[in-house]
Amino acid sequence: DSGVTQTPKHLITATGQRVTLRCSPRSGDLSVYWYQQSLDQGLQFLIHYYNGEERAKGNILERFSAQQFPDLHSELNLSSLELGDSALYFCASSVGGRTLTGELFFGEGSRLTVL
Amino acid sequence: GQNIDQPTEMTATEGAIVQINCTYQTSGFNGLFWYQQHAGEAPTFLSYNVLDGLEEKGRFSSFLSRSKGYSYLLLKELQMKDSASYLCAVRDGDYKLSFGAGTTVTVRA
Numbered sequence: 584d585s586g587v588t589q590t591p592k593h594l595i596t597a598t599g600q601r602v603t604l605r606c607s608p609r610s611g612d613l614s615v616y617w618y619q620q621s622l623d624q625g626l627q628f629l630i631h632y633y634n635g636e637e638r639a640k641g642n643i644l645e646r647f648s649a650q651q652f653p654d655l656h657s658e659l660n661l662s663s664l665e666l667g668d669s670a671l672y673f674c675a676s677s678v679g680g681r682t683l684t685g686e687l688f689f690g691e692g693s694r695l696t697v698l
Numbered sequence: 699g700q701n702i703d704q705p706t707e708m709t710a711t712e713g714a715i716v717q718i719n720c721t722y723q724t725s726g727f728n729g730l731f732w733y734q735q736h737a738g739e740a741p742t743f744l745s746y747n748v749l750d751g752l753e754e755k756g757r758f759s760s761f762l763s764r765s766k767g768y769s770y771l772l773l774k775e776l777q778m779k780d781s782a783s784y785l786c787a788v789r790d791g792d793y794k795l796s797f798g799a800g801t802t803v804t805v806r807a
Contacts, residue, residue: 626797
């Protein structure tokens with residue numbers, strides 16, 4: 584158990600709908616990262632938050648948005664869903680800043696299926 | 699941007715050694731990580747290199763050459779449970795961690 588909690592674990596929805604994925608980082612971690620992993624593809628970096636502020640953005644679609652709240656949990660909002668958005672969405676946390684290794688601890692992921 | 703290359707698949711026999719190579723090009727460098735991921739599961743941290751040289755951790759070792767943009771992960775005394783995808787990841791100057799597509803290692807009896 585990495586200490587990172589993601590909900591829901593599984594989600595099935597229809598095209599055009601909107602969903603929210605939630606992530607609670609490990610206690611004490613200030614950084615939250617979101618990654619998308621489609622079938623047979625690598626982890627694609629979406630966005631990084633540190634202590635409530637956006638730090639870096641990857642290949643995140645305009646239909647997707649995220650935020651990190653004062654209690655450090657984060658939400659990833661996916662709207663106008665398309666079939667191609669079906670993927671495993673991982674949240675990861677780290678202490679953040681210029682720590683020794685800054686390794687990321689991953690949650691179990693939220694598997695989104697768009698029908 | 700970042701470009702991270704690693705082989706797609708490797709197969710080895712139980713008890714053998716396998717070396718997974720990773721080459722990268724990045725704007726700014728702040729460390730290289732190796733993660734293990736079993737199918738459908740979360741990636742788990744294996745190793746971290748920020749200086750040139752070899753880091754050993756039990757059956758796993760990782761090597762880095764920053765001047766060559768090259769790293770490898772060495773898995774020794776392979777066990778069936780080592781069958782997984784191994785992800786090379788590079789942290790850039792902005793502390794963004796980008797992953798390669800992963801190398802699927804199959805261990806055969």
